[in-house]
Amino acid sequence: MLRAERIGKTYGGVVALDGVDFDVRAGAVNVLIGENGAGKSTLMKILAGVEQPTSGRLLLDGEPVRFASVREAAKAGVGIVFQELNLCPNLTVTENIFLGRELSRAGATDHAAEKTRAREVLARLAHGIDPDARVGDLRVGEQQIVEIAKALVEDARVLILDEPTSALSAAEVKVLFGVIGELRQAGVAVIYISHRLEELMRIGDFVTVLRDGRLVASKPASEVSVAWIIARMLGDKARQRPRGATRTAGQVVLSARDVSLPRPGGGRLVDGVSADFRAGEVTAIYGLLGSGRTELLESLCGARKAGGTVILNSEDVSALSVAERCRRRLRFVPEDRQRDGLFHNLSVGGNLGLSSLLAYVTGGVIGAGRERSAIADMMARLGVKAAGPEAAVGSLSGGNQQKVVIGRGLMTGPLVMLLDEPSRGVDIGARGELFDTMRALADQGLAVVFATSDLLEAQAVADRVLVLAGGRLTADLTIDEATEAALVTASNASELMETAA
């Protein structure tokens, strides 16, 4: 029905997609898988008109088409539901469904017609959502249904779902799968992206695997197995395992005991996690999107009020704020640097020195010389490439910005560094350097903990891998035990349990 031919896409010299062919079949669930950065999202953005391909073309019902915008794609019947929900929580379900394309009569919004139409679409989705309910009052799963309704109200014939289950509870996933099944019956072509292999095997009709921007394999789901998919996803990389020398870990400096975080709307984001982190050890927390990686780290550093106990250097810090935990030498490097890590109004030096200012103070005044030399030392130690400490932090590359955020924590002389997806937005070349830094920190006696959704990263950098699935700790593996199979099985464990139950 929809066909992508030899699609290529480059971002400023970086090849994101390299001549990918992708067939979308009507009345089927077309599954797309690949690791982070394999090009899945880019391909979907091109299909939905968010981005324009650098080369190649799209065919809809055999006719070449160009979508200059999401609106154009939607008019042609291609709808997309993004990973992050794009709804206005203050408006009603109906208002959200018709946002930007209000039905009008004589210049005024035709509320009655909108409501009737919304009711029809929601009924088609076999879901009893009240069209007058405020979206903010709905649960995440229901909001997802509203997003799908938004696409369907334009008679979408192709519906793209980008990691739709990452924020959903098991029960909500079941409802969503029911809806997908009905859409398939009705002849809609569903494109489904997910990291969760078990999920894909359950609902997929056709499986397409992307790796490094290339199409690796495409087959009917009935002919493939989980092992086959993993082998295609990882390719040759699965056999490489660059590793430093393993070292003996020191004392436990950070312990989590039964840490739990409730999910708004029921269930738990982090579910009774207990783990110890040792000095001189790099621990990876591996898990898929929505497994609770970020939430666990944020609970440990105090950014989220979690249940359970956190013990830092033999002291119970469960009740303490982020600032108090920072003073006790626990440091957190957030995943989203731009949003949570950087101060764009401060220079590189200002960003680096911010957490350790009190160390340079005499008589209430910052000793400019001492601060400057400490900043220069840290820039040299981490190899921050910048015009100088006065440079604007926004002028640095992603990798160097990451070093600045890490350096800010390091300048306080921490015991524990928690890093959330440290390689995100860091280009491949700079990643090796970043990982070397993390290992060097462990060599110096820090407990380094990082969250990742990348199998190879976990294996390449860590001494030990904890696996999270559905907020629960499903495996605690030494690096020798942490094979692909073990990690994939453990990261899908909660789902398997629920499927079995």
Place this chain on the structure above:
Amino acid sequence: MATETSAGTAVQPASPSKGVSVLALLLKLRALIALAAVVAFFSVMAPNFLSASNFLIMFKHVAITAILAIGMTYVILTGGIDLSVGSIAGLAGMVAGALILNGVTLRPLGVVVYPSVPVVIAIVLLLGGVAGLFNGVLVARFRIAPFIATLGVLYVARGAAMLLSNGATFPNLVGRPDLGNEGFPLLGSASVLGLPVTVILLAAIAAIAAFVAKDTPFGRWVYAIGGNERAALLSGVRVERMKIAVYVISGVCAALVGLIVSSELVAAHPASGETFELSAIAAVVLGGASLSGGRGTVGGALIGACVIGVLGDGLVMMGVSEFWQMVIKGLVIIAAVVLDQLQGRLSAAGKA
């Protein structure tokens, strides 16, 4: 101007062209240039404008807006706003007036105590700090939008000022020798080495505030909070405390202004200080601060206050009607913000 700059960058994309950097510098110094322009304009247009005595008078007027603007700068740097400063100034003046005229009745003892002027000043400044603390707790602890929280306090403080005298003025605040509370008018009228006390106070406050903003951890944290509050939190900055502190500073500055105004008039009027908050905010913005936080300086606010003060006095000396004065002030503020936007776009273009 916008087309000119974009053309300039298009011609020489590799390095920012000379025209652009000169323009950027001019925009950066716009508050100072505006001040020079305003002074030059009135020097020509208004007789007697350019005299030492007139400048001293103008500085006294400027001091009122400037002290408020300095406190406001800290608040705005964190991304907040303090609408209550005018009312706090009004309340502060009234409390000072009440203390001097009526003293404090200690009910159980049945005596009336008249505190000396330094004690009155201390009490009033403390009161301003408490009002600021209230603002800060509402904003930082209870997460109420600063606009709303301080708007509420604006009404409460004004109402309280009215209640103190049932809306009447406390006149003739000279004190009595037998009560030992003389000397209050000196704050607003005395001079040291030919300089009015208020101007000396302003200079001292501005110097300390600029130093604190630049060279102390507190100052750096204030900028950090305005730049990215969540990053500040995750970096271990005690965001709540710092935000409360900036409102306390603003409240104390407001109380000081209330004292100065009532001392200058030798009377306290409950409606005094109305719309002062707007002049203070305008001064801060004129001085190049961003209302979304993280950008701005104490020096800028000072210059901004000078522009507003000089503009006001100069127009009066030229005999321009009060109504036209308001129109002109409004246009100047709008022009300042437009220039600010332009500077932002220009620096963004310079980076690209």
